[in-house]
Amino acid sequence: xxxxxxxxxxxxxxxxxxxxxxxxxxxxxxxxxxxxxxxxxxxxxxxxxxxxxxxxxxxxxxxxxxxxxxxxxxxxxxxxxxxxxxxxxxxxxxxxxxxxxxxxxxxxxxxxxxxxxxxxxxxxxxxxxxxxxxxxxxxxxxxxxxxxxxxxxxxxxxxxxxxxxxxxxxxxxxxxxxxxxxxxxxxxxxxxxxxxxxxxxxxxxxxxxxxxxxxxxxxxxxxxxxxxxxxxxxxxxxxxxxxxxxxxxxxxxxxxxxxxxxxxxxxxxxxxxxxxxxxxxxxxxxxxxxxxxxxxxxxxxxxxxxxxxxxxxxxxxxxxxxxxxxxxxxxxxxxxxxxxxxxxxxxxxxxxxxxxxxxxxxxxxxxxxxxxxxxxxxxxxxxxxxxxxxxxxxxxxxxxxxxxxxxxxxxxxxxxxxxxxxxxxxxxxxxxxxx
Numbered sequence: 371x372x373x374x375x376x377x378x379x380x381x382x383x384x385x386x387x388x389x390x391x392x393x394x395x396x397x398x399x400x401x402x403x404x405x406x407x408x409x410x411x412x413x414x415x416x417x418x419x420x421x422x423x424x425x426x427x428x429x430x431x432x433x434x435x436x437x438x439x440x441x442x443x444x445x446x447x448x449x450x451x452x453x454x455x456x457x458x459x460x461x462x463x464x465x466x467x468x469x470x471x472x473x474x475x476x477x478x479x480x481x482x483x484x485x486x487x488x489x490x491x492x493x494x495x496x497x498x499x500x501x502x503x504x505x506x507x508x509x510x511x512x513x514x515x516x517x518x519x520x521x522x523x524x525x526x527x528x529x530x531x532x533x534x535x536x537x538x539x540x541x542x543x544x545x546x547x548x549x550x551x552x553x554x555x556x557x558x559x560x561x562x563x564x565x566x567x568x569x570x571x572x573x574x575x576x577x578x579x580x581x582x583x584x585x586x587x588x589x590x591x592x593x594x595x596x597x598x599x600x601x602x603x604x605x606x607x608x609x610x611x612x613x614x615x616x617x618x619x620x621x622x623x624x625x626x627x628x629x630x631x632x633x634x635x636x637x638x639x640x641x642x643x644x645x646x647x648x649x650x651x652x653x654x655x656x657x658x659x660x661x662x663x664x665x666x667x668x669x670x671x672x673x674x675x676x677x678x679x680x681x682x683x684x685x686x687x688x689x690x691x692x693x694x695x696x697x698x699x700x701x702x703x704x705x706x707x708x709x710x711x712x713x714x715x716x717x718x719x720x721x722x723x724x725x726x727x728x729x730x731x732x733x734x735x736x737x738x739x740x741x742x743x744x745x746x747x748x749x750x751x752x753x754x755x756x757x758x759x760x761x762x763x764x765x766x767x768x769x770x771x772x773x774x775x776x777x778x779x780x781x782x783x784x785x786x787x788x789x790x791x792x793x794x795x796x797x798x799x800x801x802x803x804x805x
Contacts (some may be wrong), residue, residue, distance in 0.1 A: 419754035426785035439670035463727035477605035498524035500641035507532030566598035572733035603692035623671030624664035703732025732784035740802035
């Protein structure tokens with residue numbers, strides 16, 4: 371029986387494909403200005419100002435195609451799964467489509483490696499409980515001082531179970547100290563949990579180097595790609611990760627967490643689950659009824675990103691499209707970083723901006739020597755520039771910088787829809803504040 375009315379292709383055809391053709395290797399200001407019409411929130415006026423969204427690291431804005439997909443599910447097929455009637459079968463198809471879409475997005479071997487959940491944090495806690503049952507007391511888990519607490523807290527909690535949790539230190543520029551990590555690795559190291567990129571400072575970690583060390587030690591590697599996924603194409607097979615987590619609301623989708631597990635690995639674990647839960651991967655770690663409408667939006671977000679690329683398959687289009695997006699964001703991030711650094715009184719945290727994409731996301735953490743981060747963000751917010759202040763749950767690196775009791779930092783993030791003229795306007799507003 372064929373389900374009717376909720377196939378993703380019915381609900382999330384992008385609006386932008388009818389208006390322009392992306393026929394260049396790199397995006398232009400004019401093209402991005404046109405792309406912005408796909409995002410209803412970008413048209414919002416507040417007190418006579420058009421809002422400028424530099425808050426993407428905390429969650430991106432959402433295109434109309436994703437909004438339509440989510441609302442379309444509620445209009446046509448709001449039902450639980452595994453029933454023998456049309457709307458339930460459509461929900462089953464929604465879940466299958468999302469797993470296939472994320473398989474393409476991550477370069478995964480197949481949809482059986484893709485688990486879905488409420489958010490990355492919840493999935494990571496479930497995974498930590500499952501691995502605790504597999505490890506032995508005295509085994510070691512390594513975490514980093516650069517990570518979001520969602521990839522620290524679940525592992526630090528395992529100290530209560532008798533495991534040793536050690537922290538990989540940072541160098542003087544807030545990068546991971548890889549030489550220290552190499553010395554920390556031992557036969558007792560069972561897991562290295564590391565972020566692919568820092569959501570506070572934009573630093574991209576050397577996952578290949580860490581993977582090499584974990585292979586030699588025979589330990590697992592878990593990667594938090596929440597901040598990396600919106601900016602660069604991911605290939606979990608090439609990276610050879612054991613686990614990878616990301617969140618769709620960071621790459622133009624709804625609030626849904628995604629877990630990739632290396633084939634066969636999830637079936638070897640004993641996660642918290644009901645006896646009525648499907649006991650096979652990828653369902654084994656999924657607890658309770660999933661957010662089916664939001665999951666419809668995950669597929670829509672992946673399809674939206676694929677439209678920025680070229681190729682014969684969705685995977686090829688995603689890789690090509692993400693490369694195009696990366697180059698645009700990188701150029702904006704570099705301009706912002708370099709110009710911001712010339713404003714008197716500004717201090718930027720982390721290493722210098724690299725000359726080529728790959729080792730930094732377009733996310734910049736900074737302070738001014740006369741104003742607290744909250745004051746800066748309030749001032750900029752009154753001018754229509756939306757930026758975050760604080761530690762962004764990357765509490766440990768902010769603590770090590772000596773800023774935990776000083777309001778943290780101001781964080782500016784460029785996204786697919788950011789315009790160069792918006793960056794220029796933000797720089798001018800910061801310069802005015804610094805006068």
